[in-house]
Amino acid sequence: MKLAKNAKGKAPARLKSKEAKTDVEVRYDLRLYVAGQTPRSLQALTNLNKICEDHLAGKYRLQIIDLLKKPQLAAGDQILAIPTLVRTIPKPARKIIGDLSNTERVLVGLDVRPVQ
């Protein structure tokens, strides 16, 4: 399942497709790998949406990949831990594993300076 998501507005804690907005300048390409709708996955998504909203508004694109449905995609990004957030752009790729509960670490991991 592929979900392109606009960061505007409150993100629902659901893994659901939404129309992607293509007119924004994409500087961050993110993929979140999950395995089914586990509480941890939903938690990660909630946390991620919040972080993106706060710090990357309008500059990112997010794909959510459910490995239960597409297990063959796991090998490409060397996914092992669930959930894993992969930043494919800008290069080099970065991975953040866990439920993304620590905002500071996520931002450091994504190499994003907090907007302040």
Place this chain on the structure above:
Amino acid sequence: MNRNLPQTLPKAPTGIHGLDQITMGGLPKGRPTLICGSAGCGKTLLGIEFLVRGALQFNEPGVCISFEESAHDLEMNVASLGFDLQKLQRAKKLVIDHIFIDKSEIAETGEYDLEGLFIRLNAAIDSIKAKRVLLDTPEALFAGLSDAGVLRSELRRLFGWLKNKGVTAIITGERGEGTLTRHGLEEYVSDCVILLDHRVQNDAVTRRLRVLKYRGSTHGTNEYPFLIDEHGISVLPVTSLGLTHGASTERISTGIPDLDEMFGGKGYFRGSSVLVTGSAGTGKSSMGVHFADAACRRGERAILFSFEESPQQVVRNMRSIGMDLNRWVKQGLLHIESARPTAFGLEMHLVRMHHLLEKIKPKVVVIDPISGLLPGGSEHDVHGLVLRIVDFLKHSGATGFFTALNAEDDLQSTALSISSLVDAWILLRNIEVNGERNRLLYVLKSRGMAHSNQIREFLLTSRGVKLRDVYLGPGGVLTGSARVAREAEDVREETRRHQAAKERELAAKGVLEALDAKITGLHAEKLAKETELSNILDTDRAQRGKVLAEREALRKSRGMMNQTAVRRRRP
């Protein structure tokens, strides 16, 4: 199927030479097995061979999850052992997935699990309906992820999951300090644990394998040497063959007619093991070659393992005692295999022998000298090696002939450790008298047959080995020129004795003749005396008759008057 019999543990044969013997049939089917050992001891290879042989021999496809090497590296590494992983992957018999974590590009925040690993593994297994799985050192994950607690519990979950999935799995683990694996995986994988080890001894590496634990099954508990060569892994069970070999009553020639005589006129038992010990230059090799030559003459195949000479050298040297080995080599009956004892460890030697024996299937095997292997290992190791060779030969029905070198003053010690393993033991020794060195041979033991207790002199002639009776002189046995001198002396002695007898005979005859002559003389004398006697009597009788006649005449002349007076005077 007998329902009363308890269900035994189903096993997945590894197809690895020897390992199935030790584990009595293979690894526990549908369960994980832990293989641990230090770096470079062959864990990955054992796992890969398990998968490859499963795919090729038992139609069980396999999945390899490698946490260390990339698929390409793995393919390259095992190609030298004759495994074509790419072909197997194309044939949907094998899937290789390389899982790695680069700590530098990973940040951790919050809770996570390793569901991704499960999903990948599951997808790989389902894609080819795999029955076997190799997880090559999952402990490598500990280097990439900082939350050891999560890893631990996830690995535990993984092993349980594998069991539920019903795949036969091998998990490899690096040996840790004081533990079997660095992170204690043995706590979670407890059905079967195999320990690999390699040690350097006298500059030669010996790899060893031990089944530490096998839940629900008996197994060989010893440390077994194993080897990695171009055929993959070979484990060499020492005792698994047991003492169950048959015993032939057929006798085969030693190749030396005089020696056959010493073994009741028939030679060795077929399938027995013969040991010849002796000091340097006593003719051990020549005896071995004689034996091999005799086998070839019967049309049987023979192998000569030479640890001292190259094949050409053996052929050339044996020509000097009238042996034409080249014709047997050309006919394919004789195979001469040469190797320096120090070229490899003992196990490598043994495996090379095994491979050759299985390929050629000889009836006679000569190992010259088995003591040449001593520098390659301790006496204990050599003992084990000889035991395995003897067992193997006996099982294949081949007759083994081993030579062993001793120090001159220590004739039985080296052989002592292996002599109990052999059926016949021949001792060769040098003796040094009168400025020359000669060889003696005697049969120390020969199980199950009458054999000579005589010491013989052993001669290497241009027409092969000959045995001679030895002379016992006042100073011990006589050999060599002393024996020849003694033989000549005997001839002279005999001549002298004969002549003396002749002389005595003549003398006696002379005496007899003289006596005869004497007897003839006496006879003549006796005759003369008898004649004389009869003459005397005759004369006497005649005389008396004359007197009587005269008296009668006188009486008649006197008349009858004086008759009474005459009668009175007459008496």
